[in-house]
Structure formats: structure tokens, C-alpha cells
Amino acid sequence: MLLGFIITAKIPAIADRDLEVHAVAALLHDIGWDPTGELVSEDKRFEVDGANAARDFLHREVPHWDKHRVQLVWDAIALHTIGSVVFYKEAEVQACSYGIWADFQGPDRVHGGLLTWDEYNAVVKEFPRLELMANLKKVMCHLCVTKPQTTYDNTVGEWGDKYVDTYDRKGKLTQDLLDTCDLDSK
Structure with missing residues (x-):
């Protein structure tokens, strides 16, 4: 999540976004990996399982959120592994994926050099990769x-x-x- 916030602050076109949607999507983006099986279907991609679980959570815990905000979280989670699509979506969806991709690939592969090694290392120092x-x-x-x-x-x-x-x-x-x-x- 933090990497996405660092990167997105440097992209004026998507810097003005719903920060709460971005944060929630980033925090929940891999719940489709649930090892207990409670959130995982037998017939859906992990991204869709995660997006569905996040939507259910939001409906239960923040019922005042409108459909658009919930849909943005769903899209950010369901599409985060599809780079040829996700970076053409809404600002919140893009922002979430920038952070996820930077987390997995490091600063050298972030488009446009938008993340420095110093920024990346500062985040990883506080939140180690733990054999990611x-x-x-x-x-x-x-x-x-x-x-x-x-x-x-x-x-x-x-x-x-x-x-x-x-x-x-x-x-x-x-x-x-x-x-x-x-x-x-x-």
C-alpha cells in the first residue's frame, strides 16, 4: 500500500483519488489466497475470490459506502494482475496496482522511474518482504x-x-x- 501511495503522489493525473478506496483495496488485494478456504471458491480465480470477499466485507462493515466505491475496490482487486488492463482504469484502481507491482518487482520496473531505491528500501526496512x-x-x-x-x-x-x-x-x-x-x- 505504501509504495502505491509514494508512486501515485508523483502522477498528477491520478494523485487526486479516493485515498480510502485505494487503502482498502491495497490491504485486501490478496485475500483470495485465504489458506483456510473460507473465502475461496472452487471455480473462480483468486483475484475474483478476493474481490468478492472484499465486497462482502464492505457491505457488512461499511454499509454507507456507495456502489461506486465498492465497485472500485472490487475492480482494483479483481484486475490487479492484469497489467494490460488495470493501468487504464480509474485512479484508485491504477494506484493500488502501482503499489502491488512495485512490491513484487521493485523500483527498477516501475514505469517512469516513479519509485527510488531509497523510498523502496525505507518501506521494506519497516515492512520486510518475508520471502514474498x-x-x-x-x-x-x-x-x-x-x-x-x-x-x-x-x-x-x-x-x-x-x-x-x-x-x-x-x-x-x-x-x-x-x-x-x-x-x-x-
Whole structure:
């Protein structure tokens, strides 16, 4: 969250945003990784599970929030792994993703050099990464094993391709489905 606030302060076009929406989305963005299974479905991507759980939480805990604010949180969480889409959404959605992406990739990969190593290191000093990448790998591989049908069309499947021996997307990609569509011949 803090990295997103640092970065977004340097982008005038999205600096004026709903800070509370940004903060809530950033804090809840990975609850779809819930290891207890209470927030996790059998048939949805982890991002959608997380977005749905966040929406349920907001309806329960802050019923005065309007539909637009709740939808912004949902969008920020559901879309945070889709870089080709998320950075064209509303300011709050973009801001949340800037922070998430910086957390995982570091300052050198933040578009436009908007995060310095000094800023990044100051945040990480107070909030250590705690083997973030090793834990990410475990979660992604777990999803490929336990919910493979939710991983075929997204980056989670790349973890399965690389690290899970029993994982196979062959015949399950969108292109495979479209290649076998025979509607034109009817």
C-alpha cells in the first residue's frame, strides 16, 4: 500500500483519488489466497475470490459506502494482475496496482522511474518482504494443483507450466477453444 501511495503522489493525473478506496483495496488485494478456504471458491480465480470477499466485507462493515466505491475496490482487486488492463482504469484502481507491482518487482520496473531505491528500501526496512517471492510461488503452484481450471487463461498458469509436473494447459487455452469452434460451418 505504501509504495502505491509514494508512486501515485508523483502522477498528477491520478494523485487526486479516493485515498480510502485505494487503502482498502491495497490491504485486501490478496485475500483470495485465504489458506483456510473460507473465502475461496472452487471455480473462480483468486483475484475474483478476493474481490468478492472484499465486497462482502464492505457491505457488512461499511454499509454507507456507495456502489461506486465498492465497485472500485472490487475492480482494483479483481484486475490487479492484469497489467494490460488495470493501468487504464480509474485512479484508485491504477494506484493500488502501482503499489502491488512495485512490491513484487521493485523500483527498477516501475514505469517512469516513479519509485527510488531509497523510498523502496525505507518501506521494506519497516515492512520486510518475508520471502514474498518464495511464498508467491507456493501459492501460485497450489492454485495450479487445487483449482487448475481457474489458471489456464492467466499468469498463474505460467507457474504451473514451470513448476508443477502434473499441470497441463494443452487443449485448455482460449485459442484451443476458438480453434475447435465450428459455428461458422453451421
